[in-house]
Structure formats: C-alpha cells, structure tokens
Amino acid sequence: xxxxxxxxxxxxxxxxxxxxxxxxxxxxxxxxxxxxxxxxxxxxxxxxxxxxxxxxxxxxxxxxxxxxxxxxxxxxxxxxxxxxxxxxxxxxxxxxxxxxxxxxxxxxxxx
Amino acid sequence: xxxxxxxxxxxxxxxxxxxxxxxxxxxxxxxxxxxxxxxxxxxxxxxxxxxxxxxxxxxxxxxxxxxxxxxxxxxxxxxxxxxxxxxxxxxxxxxxxxxxxxxxxxxxxxxxxx
Numbered sequence: 001x002x003x004x005x006x007x008x009x010x011x012x013x014x015x016x017x018x019x020x021x022x023x024x025x026x027x028x029x030x031x032x033x034x035x036x037x038x039x040x041x042x043x044x045x046x047x048x049x050x051x052x053x054x055x056x057x058x059x060x061x062x063x064x065x066x067x068x069x070x071x072x073x074x075x076x077x078x079x080x081x082x083x084x085x086x087x088x089x090x091x092x093x094x095x096x097x098x099x100x101x102x103x104x105x106x107x108x109x110x111x
Numbered sequence: 112x113x114x115x116x117x118x119x120x121x122x123x124x125x126x127x128x129x130x131x132x133x134x135x136x137x138x139x140x141x142x143x144x145x146x147x148x149x150x151x152x153x154x155x156x157x158x159x160x161x162x163x164x165x166x167x168x169x170x171x172x173x174x175x176x177x178x179x180x181x182x183x184x185x186x187x188x189x190x191x192x193x194x195x196x197x198x199x200x201x202x203x204x205x206x207x208x209x210x211x212x213x214x215x216x217x218x219x220x221x222x223x224x225x
Contacts, residue, residue, distance in 0.1 A: 033212070041219075042202055042216030042218050043214070095212070097144075097214065098159050098166075099144075100156060101156075103153045
C-alpha cells in the first residue's frame with residue numbers, strides 16, 4: 001500500500017499551545033500535501049511541499065519534509081479552538097495529482 | 112464557484128440494490144477523483160479521470176464498482192449489487208492538472224447498506 005501513517009492518531013492540547021503532527025510514507029514522492037477535515041465535511045487543502053524543499057510556512061502552519069527518512073511534520077502554532085479537526089498528509093508520487101492519504105491525526109483544541 | 116457538488120448527501124439502501132453516486136466537478140477542472148473513507152481503511156483512492164478518460168482504476172475494490180465520466184461536468188460511481196461492507200463515505204474531488212496541484216473535495220455521500 002502507498003498509504004502513509006500519521007502520528008499521533010489523536011492529540012489534545014490547550015488553546016494557545018502548538019500542535020505537531022507527523023507523517024511517514026513509503027514511496028518516493030513528487031510532493032507532499034496536508035489537508036484538514038472537519039467532522040462530516042470534505043477535505044480542505046492546507047499546504048504543499050515539494051520533494052526538493054525542506055521547510056515551508058503559511059500563516060500559523062509550518063511544514064517540514066525529510067525525504068531521506070520519508071517523513072514530514074505539520075506544526076500549528078498558537079492553536080485555536082477552531083483548529084479542532086482531523087489532519088491528513090497526502091503524497092503525490094508522480095505529480096499527476098493522484099494523492100495517497102495517511103491515516104490522519106485527530107486534533108482537539110480545548111478552549 | 113459552487114465547488115465540487117455531490118449527490119445525494121446521504122443514501123440508505125438494502126443489500127443487493129444498485130447505488131449511484133453523482134459528482135459535478137469545479138468548472139474548468141480536468142481531473143476528477145473518487146475516494147472512499149472508512150474508519151478501518153482511511154481514505155482510499157478508487158479511480159481517477161483526466162480529461163474524462165479513466166487513468167487508473169486499480170483502487171476499485173471489485174467488479175461491482177464502476178465509474179463513468181461522460182462529460183467534463185459530470186461523473187457517476189455505481190455499485191451493483193451493493194453489500195453492507197460498501198458502507199462508507201464516498202468523496203469526489205477535482206483538480207486542474209497541470210495548473211494546480213491541490214484537490215478540491217466535495218462534501219461526500221454517506222452510504223449505508225443494510
């Protein structure tokens with residue numbers, strides 16, 4: 001399977017704290033993306049990092065990529081209750097946009 | 112833009128019945144994807160189309176599943192006959208391959224096969 005794995009499966013933090021989620025994958029990639037899913041809704045794209053990049057920022061999001069370890073991390077700084085959702089990493093092996101999703105991390109931010 | 116539109120939002124059917132899920136991608140997008148989400152298996156890519164042509168259907172679980180894209184603005188995923196293990200949330204997503212690398216997802220169809 002090309003599906004990745006995320007760690008932890010669930011994370012609960014206080015509002016204002018930082019949240020870090022990790023993703024490991026198995027095959028070579030063209031890019032890696034992170035998505036967010038609110039309960040009962042579709043996934044929403046957050047950020048993309050290419051295989052030749054090591055770090056990327058977007059607002060309160062920071063993504064790192066280590067292709068030698070086949071791993072990525074998503075950091076959400078200064079978390080808010082509205083950040084409560086499931087977060088998924090997705091790998092694109094060829095650049096054809098056919099993404100393979102990880103198992104997800106369920107984040108709960110306590111007000 | 113209205114985004115990716117899926118119908119129905121919820122479908123409850125009995126084992127053995129035919130189920131048809133529908134998807135309207137974002138106008139101008141040339142790639143369309145069908146995913147299935149379950150607690151046990153997570154998000155699985157079932158099939159995807161580029162310019163209305165099926166490119167990879169290796170994720171389709173069985174011959175009971177079929178997907179079509181007769182034109183750029185409509186796709187269907189059909190299960191015939193349905194089984195209880197097909198119960199899941201089915202998502203359609205579209206993208207503008209070659210111009211943009213992210214997927215835009217619909218709200219999904221929650222399928223329950225009794």
